[in-house]
Amino acid sequence: xxxxxxxxxxxxxxxxxxxxxxxxxxxxxxxxxxxxxxxxxxxxxxxxxxxxxxxxxxxxxxxxxxxxxxxxxxxxxxxxxxxxxxxxxxxxxxxxxxxxxxxxxxxxxxxxxxxxxxxxxxxxxxxxxxxxxxxxxxxxxxxxxxxxxxxxxxxxxxxxxxxxxxxxxxxxxxxxxxxxxxxxxxxxxxxxxxxx
Amino acid sequence: xxxxxxxxxxxxxxxxxxxxxxxxxxxxxxxxxxxxxxxxxxxxxxxxxxxxxxxxxxxxxxxxxxxxxxxxxxxxxxxxxxxxxxxxxxxxxxxxxxxxxxxxxxxxxxxxxxxxxxxxxxxxxxxxxxxxxxxxxxxxxxxxxxxxxxxxxxxxxxxxxxxxxxxxxxxxxxxxxxxxxxxxxxxxxxxxxxxx
Numbered sequence: 001x002x003x004x005x006x007x008x009x010x011x012x013x014x015x016x017x018x019x020x021x022x023x024x025x026x027x028x029x030x031x032x033x034x035x036x037x038x039x040x041x042x043x044x045x046x047x048x049x050x051x052x053x054x055x056x057x058x059x060x061x062x063x064x065x066x067x068x069x070x071x072x073x074x075x076x077x078x079x080x081x082x083x084x085x086x087x088x089x090x091x092x093x094x095x096x097x098x099x100x101x102x103x104x105x106x107x108x109x110x111x112x113x114x115x116x117x118x119x120x121x122x123x124x125x126x127x128x129x130x131x132x133x134x135x136x137x138x139x140x141x142x143x144x145x146x147x148x149x150x151x152x153x154x155x156x157x158x159x160x161x162x163x164x165x166x167x168x169x170x171x172x173x174x175x176x177x178x179x180x181x182x183x184x185x186x187x188x189x190x191x192x193x194x195x196x
Numbered sequence: 197x198x199x200x201x202x203x204x205x206x207x208x209x210x211x212x213x214x215x216x217x218x219x220x221x222x223x224x225x226x227x228x229x230x231x232x233x234x235x236x237x238x239x240x241x242x243x244x245x246x247x248x249x250x251x252x253x254x255x256x257x258x259x260x261x262x263x264x265x266x267x268x269x270x271x272x273x274x275x276x277x278x279x280x281x282x283x284x285x286x287x288x289x290x291x292x293x294x295x296x297x298x299x300x301x302x303x304x305x306x307x308x309x310x311x312x313x314x315x316x317x318x319x320x321x322x323x324x325x326x327x328x329x330x331x332x333x334x335x336x337x338x339x340x341x342x343x344x345x346x347x348x349x350x351x352x353x354x355x356x357x358x359x360x361x362x363x364x365x366x367x368x369x370x371x372x373x374x375x376x377x378x379x380x381x382x383x384x385x386x387x388x389x390x391x392x
Contacts, residue, residue, distance in 0.1 A: 044250050054240050056362035060373060067372075166252035176263075177256060182378045186263075 002191050003031040005160055006106070007168040008086025008093075008120060009049070010037065011065045014110035016169040016181040017103070018074055025188070026103040034093040034106075035160040036086075036153065037168055044166070049083045065114075068181070075115035084113055085121035091144040092126060094153040101133040108132055198387050199227040201356055202302070203364040204282025204289075204316060205245070206233065207261045210306035212365040212377040213299070214270055221384070222299040230289040230302075231356040232282075232349065233364055240362070245279045261310075264377070271311035280309055281317035287340040288322060290349040297329040304328055 004020055006013035020030060041050070051058035062078055069076035089109045096102055108129035112118040118125045123141060130137035143149055160170070164177055171178040171187035178187040200216055202209035216226060237246070247254035258274055265272035285305045292298055304325035308314040314321045319337060326333035339345055356366070360373055367374040367383035374383040 040252075044252075054362065056236075056240075056357075056360050059360055060362065060375060063373070064375075161252075164252050164255055166250065166256065177259070179256060179260075180376075180378065182376065182382075186378075 001031060001173070002029075002187055003033055003172045005033050005035055005165055005168060005170040005172065007035060007037045008089045008109055008113070009083035010168040011061060011114060012068075012181045013169040014076075014107075014114050015065065015068050015072060015074070016184060017106050017110055018072060019181065019184060021103045021107055022072075027098055032093070032097060032102060032106065033156055033160075034090045034153070035157040035165070035168075036090060039157055040161055040166060043161070052082070069114075075111065077115060077117060079113060079117045081119070084119060086113075087121070088123060088126050088141075088144060089120050091149045091153050092130070092140055094156055095143055095146075095149040096135075096140065099135070101130075101135050104133040105129055105135065197227060197369070198225075198383055199229055199368045201229050201231055201361055201364060201366040201368065203231060203233045204285045204305055204309070205279035206364040207257060207310060208264075208377045209365040210272075210303075210310050211261065211264050211268060211270070212380060213302050213306055214268060215377065215380060217299045217303055223294055228289070228293060228298060228302065229352055229356075230286045230349070231353040231361070231364075232286060235353055236357055236362060239357070248278070265310075271307065273311060273313060275309060275313045277315070280315060282309075283317070284319060284322050284337075284340060285316050287345045287349050288326070288336055290352055291339055291342075291345040292331075292336065295331070297326075297331050300329040301325055301331065 002025065004016065004025070006017060020026065026032065041048075046053055051061045066076055066078075086109075093102060093106055096105075099105075109120055109126065112125055112129060113120045120126065127137045127141060130140055163172060165179075167179050169181055171183065173187055173190045176190055178190070198221065200212065200221070202213060216222065222228065237244075242249055247257045262272055262274075282305075289298060289302055292301075295301075305316055305322065308321055308325060309316045316322065323333045323337060326336055359368060361375075363375055365377055367379065369383055369386045372386055374386070
């Protein structure tokens with residue numbers, strides 16, 4: 001089983017989500033798990049994205065994602081604020097990891113964020129995406145504020161850290177970890193290895 | 197023209213050098229330029245490799261390089277010291293970027309470092325690799341200590357920084373930058389794009 005670990009503020013996670021969805025690597029075949037990078041970055045001594053802290057890394061990332069999006073045929077515009085606060089979207093995704101609309105929701109949030117420069121922290125933006133994908137938007141948003149949804153996201157974030165995840169997107173196959181959208185094929189190949 | 201930017205202390209540069217050499221991407225078709233990550237990391241506030249500073253990144257890298265080396269059929273053993281001081285090897289490579297033996301020398305130094313756990317800061321180790329590849333070892337080592345060789349490596353390191361390079365290996369095609377051995381194919385594809 002391949003697990004796709006993504007964070008809603010992550011540009012490269014947008015590319016990865018679209019690639020996985022286009023190739024049919026969606027639940028239940030492939031698990032889609034969201035988590036928060038904030039606590040993981042804090043443990044590394046970073047109070048924001050490393051793309052903001054290290055200018056050369058940031059300049060590279062913006063150009064690289066632009067190139068990758070063009071290659072994949074995806075719309076991409078550098079947002080006016082980075083990183084966005086993806087907490088609400090993450091609570092929704094975490095609480096509905098098995099919903100049929102989950103991949104469309106995830107990609108819809110990313111497109112709002114990285115193609116349309118919308119603020120995904122705004123419940124109206126998340127609600128609009130939920131409606132687009134045919135979810136019961138009001139019930140889903142109410143459930144996202146429940147203690148259960150909050151606890152589920154915290155648990156995912158803790159599991160990501162325990163698995164050694166330090167960035168997004170990441171991919172796990174059993175205990176094997178692959179970091180970066182450019183490693184999707186390696187992760188898929190690992191899943192296909194003969195069992196020892 | 198593709199330029200391969202590498203640093204002798206970098207594990208992923210080892211994988212990249214071997215892959216490029218195996219596929220014939222060597223001078224004069226592809227430029228091989230070494231540089232020093234130390235000054236670039238210092239500008240980012242790091243006094244050693246980020247793989248030492250950030251434990252999760254380090255744990256991932258050691259496992260990832262092990263997997264990649266196995267896939268490429270390369271010998272790899274985690275060295276007893278990391279990073280090694282590659283200054284002498286870099287001065288040699290920088291001063292002989294067009295030598296026919298350059299790719300074999302680069303790969304030989306990496307194998308000494310990452311397969312045989314040798315200290316590549318030791319002139320005897322570099323000398324042994326030079327002899328293996330048919331270079332005039334003593335003359336090359338003497339030239340590596342010249343002001344000209346030192347200035348050439350400083351200039352390469354400054355150019356790497358000016359080009360926005362922040363890690364190794366990196367690849368440039370004109371002003372386009374690609375970071376990581378996993379992006380070799382993207383860089384080659386960029387080189388093959390129709391000229392606009």
